[in-house]
Amino acid sequence: MKITDQIVDKHGLKPEEYQSIKKLLKREPNLLELGIFSAMWNEHCSYKSSRIHLKKLPTKGKQVIQGPGENAGVIDIGDDDAIVFKIESHNHPSYIEPYQGAATGVGGILRDVFTMGARPIALLNSIHFGDPKHPKTKSLLNGVVSGIGGYGNCIGIPTVAGETKFNETYNENILVNAMAVGHAKKNKIFYSKAKGLNKSVVYVGSKTGRDGIHGASMASAEFDENSEEKKPTVQVGDPFTEKLLMEACLELMKDNSIISIQDMGAAGLTSSSVEMASKGSLGLELELDKVPCREDNMTPYEMMLSESQERMLIILEDGKEKKAKKIFDKWDLDFVVIGKTTNTNKLSLKFNNKVVGEIPIEALASKAPIYSRKWIKKKPRKNTIELKNLKKIKIEDALIKILSSPNHSNKTWITNQYDQMVMCDTVQRSGSDAAIIRIHNKDKAIAVSVDSSANYCKSYPLTGGKQIVCENWRNLITVGAKPLAITNCLNFGNPENQEVMGEFAECLEGIKQACEFLNYPVVSGNVSFYNGTNKKNIYPTPVIGGVGLIKKLSKPLNHSFKEANSSLLLIGKTFGHLEQSCFLKENYSIDEGMPPEINLLNEKNNGENLLKLIDKNLILSSHDVSSGGLITALSEMSIASGYGAKIFKPKKLTNLIKYLFGEDQARYIIEIKKNNSTKVEKILKDNDIYYENIGYTQRNFFEIESELKINVKDLFKINNEWYNTY
């Protein structure tokens, strides 16, 4: 078949990219080769627009065993334990087919984790939907939640934390980001780098079907009115087979049979084989007749580009085939030697004893295009909001509006659909600032949280980038964990648009600054561009997934008030920053101005000193102050516990609205026993930490001195109402 301009375009390749392909091959590619180039050179696999920016992120630290570039990041949590984790997007497939899109998103990220020798111990997710009133939102929400639950529940890994947000910017392009966390022995981590000549390349897992062909290319383009037609590019998940594959792989990993292992994710057999060969500077020869196929008459093109799920490629040590096959037979999974490593540095594909494709590995990997795309800096939106120009609102009404809004409503109707308890190591389930997972058979634990702040990132990406890292860091601290490292999922619009590229560059700069300052390196991640429909781009939505360590697990800490008549302290300064606040958005539909400033020094000091107090067992409960401000955070602590609180009128900041609803950063609320006050305040003073005595806990009523008094039961009702009427 002659390759026409039209065929090139259909493969998502630009004319100039096609010229480079011809130059690298020194000839015209055939259709199979073109397909392989398209799979490897698309944005999703090549990171061609993001690479130069990603390089700037801090990825090293004493705690880091493996940074970005492998299937997942690996960190050291002491003894011989390591934590393997990563977050990944499945936005485009989930919009087209919510159940399967979300399910396979979970399946894909789990494979990334157990490929490295880790047993997955927790799943998290960050899902963003359009306006709840948009006709598609409800069914997308239902489909995604069932898909996430369907996969995680069946494979038996607890889904322990996450966030669900609504904003009209996602009306035509939802976000589904899934994160998996696994536990491995430090000296038993498996990598994808091939080593040695003439080693067997083994295909294991499910058979290859025609599903998901060109999935990665689809995910590298904007949607238009014909998006529905893209359904066949979405893969179909089979959590049962993945469970078998996981158990079989972990069983094989117990001895030294495996040289390298790589899951077949985006771009399937193509990207897994190229990845292994390129990292090992070797060639690979595959005999495609041997690939186990689900359907008849599949062509080499279809086999190489299929994104059928639950498959792995393994390079085995000599003489281990028989033993390995026995394990996969036990689990009723395919196990076929489909090729070998070579010294040609080429990917050679044979079919019916003929060479049907041959491409230098470097052309697909290191020689893939890298773009330094033009971008423009965001201008600071200097306008401030004057409260006196707005219609007066009662504090109680404003609070009710926030607590009953889709974004702040209680989400147990979602989390109750996920098995959070299976594996019996979930110490803190979802609903608190972070989930806590015990390391099996040990008395230590990890804390995990995912966070995003698209509004802040849209209004000023540099500050927004810093803010999400800090918020994520705070969420781990409030449950008593020392934050160790993060994974990030960078969801943005079309990178060819200079404004979008600017948002990307500046968000990343913000993430970089915060991570560097907090010694909170990035160990894995994923970029998802082209989130938008018909030239309308989504808000920049970087999502941060953090992991922290609780060295000695005693009573888990959360944000639920523990008793009446304990003191409440607010750590961190309150300035009353209302621009970009939930208060203005929910009550006045105003989203103007700059997000609250981030002071990294304060973040670090406040957080580290709170950890000290927690380690000394002086804290009953703690919660970070974020969206909705102080009053919302306090309400959440009340709702979670059934206890109320009495909050004094502020002595300094006179405007009560600003005091209660301002979203200044680096703040925490802590509940302490009255007789520990002196001790706690001394430690805070000695360390120059700004704090205020804001009130005390009490039974039944949530109260702001001479302003508001609500029964906690009513608060609970208000917070739980929205979904019942949705």
Place this chain on the structure above:
Amino acid sequence: MKSSVIVFPGSNCDRDIAVALEKMQFKNQMVWHKDTKLPKSDLIVVPGGFSYGDYLRSGAIAGKSLIIDEVIKAANSGCLVLGICNGFQILTETGLLKGTLLRNKNLKFINKDVQIKVLNNETKFTNKYKKDQILKINIAHNEGNFFTDTKHLDELKKENLIAFKYCDENGNGNQEANPNGSLENIAGILNDKKNILGMMPHPERMVDDIISNKDGINLFSSLLN
């Protein structure tokens, strides 16, 4: 006491129940679904999970697996058998327990802590509990909506074969306290010889204060009694 946990492909609470049994000093063995012989055991546990993916009816394929014939034989000769969640579904598929588990009334997977009441505390499985004791136990299932015919229901009541019922904090078995639509709030039942217990709640998840509570412990210590 010797216990055996049956492991089907897709079982996912097998490790959890093994940990609980070992914690309670059972001598436990895992038995693979392709095995054709059961080790000598005083207790057989059919654990939770999604056996064979449960793509057909829950438990339907496991009910026809190689090892299940041995489980049926052992049960019929008086061996104690405990089916939890998917294990309960499997036991109804084998006919060892009558009735069936339909999809939850709200058509959604449900994972949460619920209250159940001990109706019969004079069994091998429940003798360490007090009668009408209220337990807080985790449920996690898609098909836990127990249903049976009137004749069987009458028999369950007459012979005192209802082990647990869903209830509220005060022990009332009203509809608000019924998480999945089960007939008369039934959460767990016994066979007529009372050597087989099937239950949807997960007692193995409730043996450790730091994770949840210890309301499940007495089920295991009853067996040791």
